[in-house]
Amino acid sequence: MFGGSQHVTITGGNFTEVQGDANHYHIKGNYHNHNTEVGLHILSQATSLGAIHDSSERFPPPKCHPDTRHEVIRIVMRWIEDDDPDSSIFWIYGPAGAGKSAIAQSLAELIQASRSSYGGSFFFSRGKLGRDQAHHLFTTIAYQLAFHNATFREHLNQILYENPTLPTKPINMQMQTLIVEPLAKLNGLLDSAPVIIIDGLDECNGHEAQQLILNVIAEALRKSRTSLRFLVASRPEAHIRETFDSDQLYTMTRRLVLDESFDPNKDIEIYLKDGFDRIYEEHKQFMTDIEKPWPSYGVIDLLVQKASGQFIYAATVLKFVGEEYYRPNKQLDIVLQPTPRRSTVFPDLDALYTQILLTCPHRASLLVILGTILTFHCPQLPEVIEDIFHMERKEVNLVLRSLRSLVRIPGIECRGSQQGEEAEGEDDKGLRFYHASFHDFLVDEDRSGPFYINLEEFRSKFTTSGFQVISRFMPATFRK
Numbered sequence: 001m002f003g004g005s006q007h008v009t010i011t012g013g014n015f016t017e018v019q020g021d022a023n024h025y026h027i028k029g030n031y032h033n034h035n036t037e038v039g040l041h042i043l044s045q046a047t048s049l050g051a052i053h054d055s056s057e058r059f060p061p062p063k064c065h066p067d068t069r070h071e072v073i074r075i076v077m078r079w080i081e082d083d084d085p086d087s088s089i090f091w092i093y094g095p096a097g098a099g100k101s102a103i104a105q106s107l108a109e110l111i112q113a114s115r116s117s118y119g120g121s122f123f124f125s126r127g128k129l130g131r132d133q134a135h136h137l138f139t140t141i142a143y144q145l146a147f148h149n150a151t152f153r154e155h156l157n158q159i160l161y162e163n164p165t166l167p168t169k170p171i172n173m174q175m176q177t178l179i180v181e182p183l184a185k186l187n188g189l190l191d192s193a194p195v196i197i198i199d200g201l202d203e204c205n206g207h208e209a210q211q212l213i214l215n216v217i218a219e220a221l222r223k224s225r226t227s228l229r230f231l232v233a234s235r236p237e238a239h240i241r242e243t244f245d246s247d248q249l250y251t252m253t254r255r256l257v258l259d260e261s262f263d264p265n266k267d268i269e270i271y272l273k274d275g276f277d278r279i280y281e282e283h284k285q286f287m288t289d290i291e292k293p294w295p296s297y298g299v300i301d302l303l304v305q306k307a308s309g310q311f312i313y314a315a316t317v318l319k320f321v322g323e324e325y326y327r328p329n330k331q332l333d334i335v336l337q338p339t340p341r342r343s344t345v346f347p348d349l350d351a352l353y354t355q356i357l358l359t360c361p362h363r364a365s366l367l368v369i370l371g372t373i374l375t376f377h378c379p380q381l382p383e384v385i386e387d388i389f390h391m392e393r394k395e396v397n398l399v400l401r402s403l404r405s406l407v408r409i410p411g412i413e414c415r416g417s418q419q420g421e422e423a424e425g426e427d428d429k430g431l432r433f434y435h436a437s438f439h440d441f442l443v444d445e446d447r448s449g450p451f452y453i454n455l456e457e458f459r460s461k462f463t464t465s466g467f468q469v470i471s472r473f474m475p476a477t478f479r480k
Contacts, residue, residue: 039151043178044090046167047140048130053108053121053197062315063105063273068267075256076107076231078403080117080195087254088221090353091244092233094258095434096352096405097312100233103258104199107231111195118227119194120144124229126203134209135174136218139167142178143194146199151189155182163424172216180224193227201234202405209241210234218248233372235405264309271311272300275318286327295332302336308435316349346437350447353438357451359402366392366399367451369431371409371458379430388421390463396431408432 050057064073076092078087094100101123112118118142125131146153159177166177171350204210217230236257244253258264280294282288287294309314321331326378335345360366372385382396400407410429431473445452 029144030223032435034199037153037157039157039164041166042164043146043156046136047143048122048133049140050128051122051124051131052144053105053123054112058123058180058455061123062099062102063109064085064099064102065267065271067270067274069099069103069106069220069262071262072103072256072258073106073110074268076103077110077462079254080111080229080231083192085254087252089217089230089249089253091253091255092231092258093236093240093255093404095310096235096356097310097349097435098258098264099311100235101199101259102311104197104231104233104328108197111197115148116191117193117195118148119196120148120208121197121199124198124203126200126205132203132205134171134204134206134213137198137204137213138171138174138178142174142182143294145179145182145194148194149186149190151186152182155185171212172219172224175216175220178219179228180226183226184224186227190227191265193229195229195231197231197233199233201232202237202240207237207239209248210237210238214240214243214249215246215406218252220251222248223457226477237398238401238404241404258309260309264311265307267480268307268311268314269300269304272318274315275314276300276321278319279322282322283328290329294329295453299332299336306436306440308437310435310437313435318345319348320345324461346441346447349437350441353406353441354449354451356403360399362399363450366452369396369399370451371455372451372462373431373433374442374453374455375459375462376430379410379432379476380432381410385431400431406434406438408434 011254047178049055058443072092076090079087079090079358092100092103102119104123108118121144122140123131124138130136132241142156148155156178163177164287166174168371169177198213201213204213210289218228221228221230244251245254276295280292282291301369303314303317321328324329356368368389372380372388383393385391385396386393397409400409410433441447442451442453443455445454
């Protein structure tokens with residue numbers, strides 16, 4: 001700003017720097033002209049700019065390593081570039097820590113680079129002011145759409161000028177008046193359908209709000225034939241699955257689960273190797289006596305197995321090992337310690353697990369179920385646990401309802417399984433953890449706190465309950 005100026009004195013005032021042409025520009029400061037765009041100024045007060053993919057609040061954002069996730073990104077980009085897809089919504093889902101946000105971030109950057117397809121983004125984040133509420137979603141999306149199409153912007157500004165209360169209305173009305181109606185004015189002027197990215201839907205405050213968002217989107221697409229596409233990323237929580245499986249959403253949604261079919265172990269290996277190479281170079285003064293390759297291939301393989309397809313595990317390891325003012329080799333030794341006393345190593349991972357476990361209102365039954373999964377050496381059916389601990393039928397499924405991102409539950413999957421979704425084989429008919437790191441968390445009291453499971457005590461309890469079950473089926477003469 002003021003490039004080349006000399007001998008300038010300025011007292012007071014506000015300044016906005018705009019770079020580029022009127023339709024595609026980067027703005028520092030305010031995002032509109034207060035005098036001529038009163039409507040947009042009103043809207044700006046009801047948006048959450050920190051939820052946009054390239055906001056400073058999210059910097060540095062998680063995103064895919066350039067040599068990973070190629071197949072997932074290729075599938076989504078092919079859907080975006082399809083002029084006539086059979087679905088207007090694309091749902092990416094997977095267990096906690098599977099890398100959904102990183103994929104959404106990378107896709108947002110790719111789509112924005114194409115200019116013609118990017119409509120906007122909203123990255124929910126639990127507990128972050130403005131980023132965990134449904135009523136900020138569509139106002140923020142509308143605000144972004146206004147800066148990618150001048151005609152949309154003009155109509156939206158006029159709508160808000162005539163009714164400045166619209167940002168305070170229910171979200172279904174926001175969707176209709178702030179997005180659908182301005183888009184209808186374009187009359188086929190768009191080169192391609194704008195793509196809206198919504199990440200972390202499960203982190204929006206309230207199950208009802210999450211379901212309402214999906215139903216509002218589906219209703220708008222169904223009734224208006226709006227030229228929009230929505231990419232939604234979330235955990236496979238029960239209420240979200242059920243909403244996507246409803247008749248209204250089922251026919252307009254394509255699904256992709258981040259499972260083993262995309263070979264996440266290979267991507268995690270690449271990510272770890274590159275990360276450790278970077279750490280080695282950044283800490284060369286401490287690594288002069290450490291021979292390369294560091295770490296060894298065996299250690300990399302061990303960490304890949306421990307990750308169990310969980311990118312957050314790999315990211316947490318690299319973050320801990322690469323801490324400033326510490327020797328990386330010593331930090332790695334702590335990670336590899338066989339003892340469970342490593343409470344300082346995985347704070348991010350522990351917070352994630354604790355956050356999910358706290359959503360379950362049946363803590364006593366939950367600990368019994370988790371302890372049983374830990375005790376058995378092979379997956380067991382829910383009915384086995386219900387018999388052993390005198391639970392009612394379907395109680396295990398009820399207790400684990402909010403933990404589907406951590407525990408694989410047999411027979412629970414979305415309608416219309418497609419390639420890349422869960423396929424249940426003979427080895428998958430029992431309860432099991434998605435991540436080996438969840439096992440380590442539960443048996444470490446320093447890490448899991450109220451969710452700690454003492455395996456020795458639980459095995460004793462399990463044995464007692466097991467004998468009681470056996471005795472019920474023994475002839476009376478054997479019980480004397």
